[in-house]
Amino acid sequence: MNYLEKFKGQGVELPPKSSIYEIAFAWLGGFISIFIIGYLTKSYDNLLVMGSFGASCVLLFGFPKSPFSQPRNVILGHFLSTFIGLGFLHILGNEYWSMALALATAIAVMLATNTVHPPAGSNPLIVFLLGVNWDYLVFPSLIGAIILVIVALFYNNLHKNRAYPQYWF
Template sequence: MPMSDARSIVYAGIGGFALIISLAHLGGRLDQQLILGSFGASCVLVFGFPDLPFSQPRNIFFGHAASSLIGLGCLEFMGAEPWSMAFAVALAIMTMMATRTVHPPAGSNPVIIFLTHPKWSFLLTPTIVGAALIIAFALLYNNATRPQKYPKSW
């Protein structure tokens, strides 16, 4: 992979910082969790490598939503066992690949779910609302700081 220029590196870092601090503050004001551990890795993609297929809005939204849904379903119906957690990750990978919505950070959502045992509302917040906010922020920030347009595809 070629070295990124200094400007791109700084803007990627600022984008990641600004998004996570915004989600934290907004979540605090709304008394809702809007941050998911995998969102930090999503920041790497959307701000560091926004032109990759994995960084496109469709992949961010559906990758996170599908992986969380699968994790919640496997936890609910198979129990909190190592094999069911591994099955949930495998099923999330296969689903993202089959639907052409691969977003690698979302592959950790089933693991996060098995470690934290959230309620079904986790699918809405932080997963769906958070993914939508990542996309909205990435649209605004990337188009304001880069000459290339984001996204490359929907």
């Protein structure tokens, strides 16, 4: 198969659509998670909201069995990617090439440590765009990711056909 033929796709069927029950269950899980994080942010005047957490909710409540949704991946993926973003920002400065290096390094580190969480791939970009300090590693990145996993743990296990997580570490 030549290079351009690959662009046609492989003819694999679309995955089945989710039931209205599964959609509603995922909707409520995402709502509860961001509601709690938003409430804690407002109540304790501590930043816990991060844009990539929305995409984390898609995985945690829409695809809880995915390797990308497991606690190890969610927590360490967010932590490592944010740490790498902060390191590149504060050592090499806020330059487009430094941001690109941070993102590429975050991908490589998540792959090398088996902690891939695709939403966390946006964390280095978020760090650069906001120009945040090292405390961003704890609030919101680490604490927010832990809260998401705790909510997913309690919420997903309410469902009769779900058992979350598949593994821890």
